[in-house]
Amino acid sequence: MYIIKVKGVAKIPDYVQLRDEQFTLLAYFRVDRPEKHLEKVGLADKAEYIMNIVKDLPFGKILKLEI
Structure with missing residues (x-):
């Protein structure tokens, strides 16, 4: 699974994308x-782990998650 943090502009907030191994958008x-x-998407139990990674992830960087 891959995670990407997208920078919002003006009134559009910052977003996170979760993608599978074929890079299909999951969330x-x-x-x-x-x-x-x-x-x-069945990752409620991993929410704290994922959000800790998102907090430190630079915008636009793709990171592979081992979940």
Whole structure:
């Protein structure tokens, strides 16, 4: 699984993308509201781990997650 943090502009907030090994979009959510979207893809139990990574991840960088 891959994670990407996307920088928002003006009134558009920052977003996070979660993608699978074929780079298909699994989840797309605001940095400040991840709960519902992570639950939808079955990663609610990993939310704290994922959000700690997002906090330190630079915008535009793709990071491979080992979950």
